Amino acid sequence: MSTNHQTAHRNAKQDPEKPWLNPNAKPFVRFQNVSKQFGDFTAVDSINLDIYKGEMFALVGGSGCGKTTLLRMLAGFLDPSAGKVMIDGTDVNGVPPYERPVNMMFQSYALFPHMTVEKNIAYALKLDKMEKDERKRRIDEALEMVQMSKFAHRKPHQLSGGQRQRVALARALIKRPKVLLLDEPLSALDKKLREATQFELMAIQYKLGITFIFVTHDQEEAMALSSRIAVLDKGQVIQVGTPSEIYEFPNSRFVAEFVGSTNMFEGTVVEDTPNQVVIESASTKGNINVDDVGRYQIGQTVWVNVRPEKIKLSKTKPAKHAGLNVLEGTVSELGYRGNHVIYRVKAASGKIIMVFAQSQNRTEELDITWDDKVFISWEADGCIIVKS
Amino acid sequence: MSKFLRKFDFLQVILILSLALLYIPIIVMVVGSFNASQLANHWTGFTLEWFVKLFNDRRVLEAALLSVEIAFLASTISVILGTLIGISLVRVPRFFGRLLLTTMITAPLVMPDVITGLCQALLFNQTRVLFGWPTQGGFVTILLAHITFTMAYAAVTIQSRMLTVDRSLEDAAMDLGAGPVRAFVEITLPIIAPALFSSWLLGLTLSLDDVVIASFVTGPGATTLPMTIYSKVKLGVSPDMNALATIILAIVGAGVIISNIIMVRAEKQRQLDESKAMAEAH
Ligand SMILES: Nc1ncnc2c1ncn2[C@@H]1O[C@H](COP(=O)(O)OP(=O)(O)OP(=O)(O)O)[C@@H](O)[C@H]1O
Ligand SMILES: [Mg+2]
Numbered sequence: 173m174s175t176n177h178q179t180a181h182r183n184a185k186q187d188p189e190k191p192w193l194n195p196n197a198k199p200f201v202r203f204q205n206v207s208k209q210f211g212d213f214t215a216v217d218s219i220n221l222d223i224y225k226g227e228m229f230a231l232v233g234g235s236g237c238g239k240t241t242l243l244r245m246l247a248g249f250l251d252p253s254a255g256k257v258m259i260d261g262t263d264v265n266g267v268p269p270y271e272r273p274v275n276m277m278f279q280s281y282a283l284f285p286h287m288t289v290e291k292n293i294a295y296a297l298k299l300d301k302m303e304k305d306e307r308k309r310r311i312d313e314a315l316e317m318v319q320m321s322k323f324a325h326r327k328p329h330q331l332s333g334g335q336r337q338r339v340a341l342a343r344a345l346i347k348r349p350k351v352l353l354l355d356e357p358l359s360a361l362d363k364k365l366r367e368a369t370q371f372e373l374m375a376i377q378y379k380l381g382i383t384f385i386f387v388t389h390d391q392e393e394a395m396a397l398s399s400r401i402a403v404l405d406k407g408q409v410i411q412v413g414t415p416s417e418i419y420e421f422p423n424s425r426f427v428a429e430f431v432g433s434t435n436m437f438e439g440t441v442v443e444d445t446p447n448q449v450v451i452e453s454a455s456t457k458g459n460i461n462v463d464d465v466g467r468y469q470i471g472q473t474v475w476v477n478v479r480p481e482k483i484k485l486s487k488t489k490p491a492k493h494a495g496l497n498v499l500e501g502t503v504s505e506l507g508y509r510g511n512h513v514i515y516r517v518k519a520a521s522g523k524i525i526m527v528f529a530q531s532q533n534r535t536e537e538l539d540i541t542w543d544d545k546v547f548i549s550w551e552a553d554g555c556i557i558v559k560s
Numbered sequence: 561m562s563k564f565l566r567k568f569d570f571l572q573v574i575l576i577l578s579l580a581l582l583y584i585p586i587i588v589m590v591v592g593s594f595n596a597s598q599l600a601n602h603w604t605g606f607t608l609e610w611f612v613k614l615f616n617d618r619r620v621l622e623a624a625l626l627s628v629e630i631a632f633l634a635s636t637i638s639v640i641l642g643t644l645i646g647i648s649l650v651r652v653p654r655f656f657g658r659l660l661l662t663t664m665i666t667a668p669l670v671m672p673d674v675i676t677g678l679c680q681a682l683l684f685n686q687t688r689v690l691f692g693w694p695t696q697g698g699f700v701t702i703l704l705a706h707i708t709f710t711m712a713y714a715a716v717t718i719q720s721r722m723l724t725v726d727r728s729l730e731d732a733a734m735d736l737g738a739g740p741v742r743a744f745v746e747i748t749l750p751i752i753a754p755a756l757f758s759s760w761l762l763g764l765t766l767s768l769d770d771v772v773i774a775s776f777v778t779g780p781g782a783t784t785l786p787m788t789i790y791s792k793v794k795l796g797v798s799p800d801m802n803a804l805a806t807i808i809l810a811i812v813g814a815g816v817i818i819s820n821i822i823m824v825r826a827e828k829q830r831q832l833d834e835s836k837a838m839a840e841a842h
Pocket of ligand 1: 210213215235236237242389
């Protein structure tokens with residue numbers, strides 16, 4: 173089973189087809205200038221999003237940024253105050269939830285407490301007036317898929333959190349919706365079960381070819397699962413992109429800091445050549461070289477964003493070459509994380525810089541310990557500039 | 561230790577006293593219903609005479625029937641109305657007079673019966689003057705009066721239960737294809753069913769119990785059981801009323817015992833199921 177998951181995962185990730193890059197591809201779900209007001213509070217602020225068939229689309233953002241509201245508008249529980257929600261090319265405004273080709277897995281699972289697991293899963297089929305044999309087959313299949321056959325006759329209160337979550341998933345999938353909405357589907361699970369379920373979700377998505385749109389607080393989960401991620405803040409979409417685009421090329425400080433750990437250096441542009449920008453920063457007490465083909469004005473305030481794993485630590489001064497950024501500092505903190513070590517290095521300016529060192533082959537770095545004087549270095553192509 | 565004992569003794573005395581206070585009158589009444597003597601304080605021998613007399617008394621039987629009819633109808637209608645009120649108070653976010661209704665619905669709960677009865681009587685007088693209806697008090701007026709006050713109890717009970725039902729359950733049902741009415745009937749209704757049943761029972765009891773309000777709004781020919789008992793006993797000791805009370809006591813007692821047995825059985829079955837399921841899981 174687990175090897176299947178791995179394959180499914182790899183296939184989904186390697187899929188060369190990226191419909192969002194194809195200008196002729198039609199989005200399956202489209203938010204067009206969608207806003208939602210509660211009284212005079214704007215929960216969702218003119219959002220535009222295109223989501224394509226078969227995507228595993230993640231919505232991430234801080235608490236209260238409008239993720240659930242967005243899903244509820246798609247499911248039909250809320251009407252947008254302005255703009256259009258389109259599913260498969262048709263405006264679904266005013267279409268009630270029970271007529272949309274969308275199913276939702278609720279944050280609280282919302283299992284019917286007075287029905288057994290089997291009845292919960294069968295509920296949607298009962299409404300569909302399906303043939304008895306076919307219905308039975310589908311239910312058994314669904315129970316099997318989430319490995320809950322043994323528990324078919326239990327009531328929800330007799331299940332563990334993880335089992336409830338699997339029942340909720342099976343119930344949301346039984347109608348084979350075109351789009352499945354998942355509101356923090358895995359947040360109630362412990363780490364191990366969460367990882368196992370992530371693989372299961374991917375396998376299911378790959379097998380059924382359903383478009384998944386899921387909300388998560390956990391940016392690692394978003395990275396691991398999704399085809400693309402939308403980062404939201406205060407009801408607005410800040411950036412949409414593949415996990416690696418979001419991680420490597422964040423378009424703002426907010427995104428860079430929200431997704432993964434990062435070091436941020438504020439500074440002003442002092443030189444802009446076609447391929448390289450030089451930034452003067454108080455926190456490095458010197459210039460930072462960044463490979464960047466963008467256009468900047470001299471004197472413009474920008475932020476340089478360096479991921480902790482792109483930084484090298486050494487006790488001896490690294491050989492200088494063009495574009496290398498070098499700083500001196502003192503190790504102020506060190507944390508062992510098994511597969512990597514986290515260093516906090518205090519630079520001469522007082523700025524704390526975070527460095528991740530892999531434990532495998534950089535044995536030299538592991539000799540570095542508290543209060544050591546060290547050199548920090550990173551390449552000009554290992555960091556990026558954000559303007560806001 | 562001795563201090564504790566003394567405290568213990570004190571608690572026991574209180575217990576015995578309160579049990580005595582509760583049950584001595586009932587025992588006196590039950591004994592009286594089998595006493596051959598007319599006088600309650602004088603035992604002259606065992607008899608079933610009063611029971612026979614009771615079952616031959618058409619007035620009592622008719623009153624009992626009337627009471628039961630009214631109680632059934634009033635509690636059933638008040639559960640239906642109470643459910644509608646409960647839903648609108650919990651589910652409809654804003655409507656005209658919502659706050660007024662929320663606060664006013666509880667008023668009949670704290671209103672003395674005499675006032676409620678008086679108001680009802682005055683109301684029916686007014687409608688008689690204005691519309692010529694009801695021509696006289698009776699079944700319908702008692703029923704309406706009972707519905708108004710039992711409905712308040714039902715509404716409050718059901719509203720508080722509705723508040724605890726997770727709204728997303730109905731959302732989930734609608735998401736799976738059920739229309740709003742169907743989602744309510746198949747999901748929310750079964751969940752609040754115990755509250756509906758208990759407010760129905762409460763309405764039944766309150767209606768069967770009422771003598772004050774019914775006295776205000778009744779007319780010639782319509783006498784409920786409590787009114788009959790009251791008027792008979794008012795005129796002097798009446799052992800056949802003791803017999804009636806004994807019968808009611810027996811019915812109520814049997815009801816309580818049976819429901820307890822059923823509950824204990826269900827609980828045992830549930831535990832059995834659960835441990836069986838657990839065993840299977842391992
Ligand atoms: N029915 C409502 N009435 C008024 N305000 C609401 C309502 N629903 C949501 N809001 C507000 O809209 C904002 C967005 O809510 P939403 O539930 O979409 O957040 P979220 O991104 O899902 O947050 P979380 O990650 O905490 O679940 C919040 O500030 C919330 O208080
Ligand atoms: Mg939410």
